[in-house]
Amino acid sequence: MRKMGFEAPTETQMSHENRxxxxxxxxxxxxxxxxxxxxxxxxxxxxxxxxxxxxxLIRDHLGMDVVFVSExxxxxxxxxxxxxxxxxxxxxxALTSRGEPRRLEDTLCQRLxxxxxxxxxxxxxxxxxxxxxxxxxxPIGSYLGVPVTREDGSVYGALCCLTLEPNSRFGDxxxxxxxxxxxxxxxxxxx
Numbered sequence: 001m002r003k004m005g006f007e008a009p010t011e012t013q014m015s016h017e018n019r020x021x022x023x024x025x026x027x028x029x030x031x032x033x034x035x036x037x038x039x040x041x042x043x044x045x046x047x048x049x050x051x052x053x054x055x056x057l058i059r060d061h062l063g064m065d066v067v068f069v070s071e072x073x074x075x076x077x078x079x080x081x082x083x084x085x086x087x088x089x090x091x092x093x094a095l096t097s098r099g100e101p102r103r104l105e106d107t108l109c110q111r112l113x114x115x116x117x118x119x120x121x122x123x124x125x126x127x128x129x130x131x132x133x134x135x136x137x138x139p140i141g142s143y144l145g146v147p148v149t150r151e152d153g154s155v156y157g158a159l160c161c162l163t164l165e166p167n168s169r170f171g172d173x174x175x176x177x178x179x180x181x182x183x184x185x186x187x188x189x190x191x
Contacts, residue, residue: 047188048081055083058181062174064161069148069185070109071157076101077109087164106134109158112145120144120175123166141165144174146182151190159185
């Protein structure tokens with residue numbers, strides 16, 4: 001199985017807490033439309049770059065610490081693409097090794113897709129106190145995810161994002177934006 005690419009932050013990037021909001025000159029929807037047009041005839045390397053750009057857009061506009069696209073392969077989740085902000089080095093190391101398969105049943109992705117978890121979890125530690133959830137190996141405050149499907153309607157995997165701290169502002173708008181981004185990911189992986 002091929003490993004995914006994880007975009008690490010540059011030294012000039014600020015942490016999520018200190019990062020200013022995205023410039024208001026171009027909305028999420030406008031930037032997403034630009035990516036759709038720019039990737040209409042994408043090839044493999046261009047597809048990878050376009051997915052990385054899309055994940056960075058999601059991370060910045062939704063205020064996430066980590067965003068990734070996973071593929072489900074024979075009962076395993078394999079992270080194919082990822083983008084992380086300024087996260088502690090041990091977490092970055094855990095994330096960059098995520099190209100290794102993980103049993104699907106041991107992931108939040110599986111619970112999200114089969115309906116055991118909602119698409120938006122603003123406070124995962126509170127939810128964890130009420131039901132058993134798999135340990136991901138690092139702290140997760142908020143978790144959002146949506147399925148990514150193939151052209152035939154079967155599930156390819158998931159587009160997921162998380163923050164290290166709970167964030168009560170996550171709701172329907174963030175879910176809608178993530179769903180829009182998943183549609184573009186679907187188009188890109190089928191190109």
